[in-house]
Amino acid sequence: DVKVTQSSRYLVKRTGEKVFLECVQDMDHENMFWYRQDPGLGLRLIYFSYDVKMKEKGDIPEGYSVSREKKERFSLILESASTNQTSMYLCASRGGPYTEAFFGQGTRLTVV
Amino acid sequence: EDQVTQSPEALRLQEGESSSLNCSYTVSGLRGLFWYRQDPGKGPEFLFTLYSAGEEKEKERLKATLTKKESFLHITAPKPEDSATYLCAVQAWETSGSRLTFGEGTQLTVNP
Numbered sequence: 001d002v003k004v005t006q007s008s009r010y011l012v013k014r015t016g017e018k019v020f021l022e023c024v025q026d027m028d029h030e031n032m033f034w035y036r037q038d039p040g041l042g043l044r045l046i047y048f049s050y051d052v053k054m055k056e057k058g059d060i061p062e063g064y065s066v067s068r069e070k071k072e073r074f075s076l077i078l079e080s081a082s083t084n085q086t087s088m089y090l091c092a093s094r095g096g097p098y099t100e101a102f103f104g105q106g107t108r109l110t111v112v
Numbered sequence: 113e114d115q116v117t118q119s120p121e122a123l124r125l126q127e128g129e130s131s132s133l134n135c136s137y138t139v140s141g142l143r144g145l146f147w148y149r150q151d152p153g154k155g156p157e158f159l160f161t162l163y164s165a166g167e168e169k170e171k172e173r174l175k176a177t178l179t180k181k182e183s184f185l186h187i188t189a190p191k192p193e194d195s196a197t198y199l200c201a202v203q204a205w206e207t208s209g210s211r212l213t214f215g216e217g218t219q220l221t222v223n224p
Contacts, residue, residue: 031210033211040216042215042216043156045211048210048211090156092155101201
């Protein structure tokens with residue numbers, strides 16, 4: 001059974017903290033993605049990576065960075081958390097443009 | 113820019129009352145259209161992929177169809193366990209990498 005695992009289901013952080021969200025996939029997929037999901041706004045792409053050490057900005061990269069040092073792991077970094085980054089964060093991986101994306105269970109981040 | 117619009121935003125059905133969800137898309141060239149189901153507090157779960165106009169896919173009470181401008185997810189005799197948010201996403205030929213563009217979803221509630 002394919003798996004995308006996110007390190008935390010729920011996270012509460014303080015404004016200004018540096019936050020790391022981790023995602024691991026066991027499918028040997030080249031492509032990995034970070035989305036945030038907010039009511040009324042749907043799924044919005046923050047960053048994606050198509051290979052180790054390669055990354056590309058999505059639609060809303062401001063305030064975020066990413067790291068992909070190993071093929072199976074993709075990290076999302078909030079350099080200085082702000083309350084407007086309170087959201088559900090979803091990681092996904094995908095083998096290629098003709099295949100479906102697999103999602104993790106999500107991390108509900110609250111910044112206070 | 114790729115665009116995906118889903119309607120209605122929310123739909124309430126009685127158990128057994130069949131209906132359809134709509135996904136309209138605007139892309140430079142469609143490589144694939146994907147349907148997902150998302151339960152509250154969880155990551156999206158893959159349902160179907162459609163690649164060309166006229167294609168249909170079925171799974172239990174769900175049937176997805178595709179035209180050149182839209183896709184429908186038909187739900188026949190729904191049950192309360194079909195209650196979820198249904199997401200549609202597109203992959204365009206000219207889109208960078210393997211990124212998907214998602215609609216905002218249709219929240220389906222099936223009452224017993």
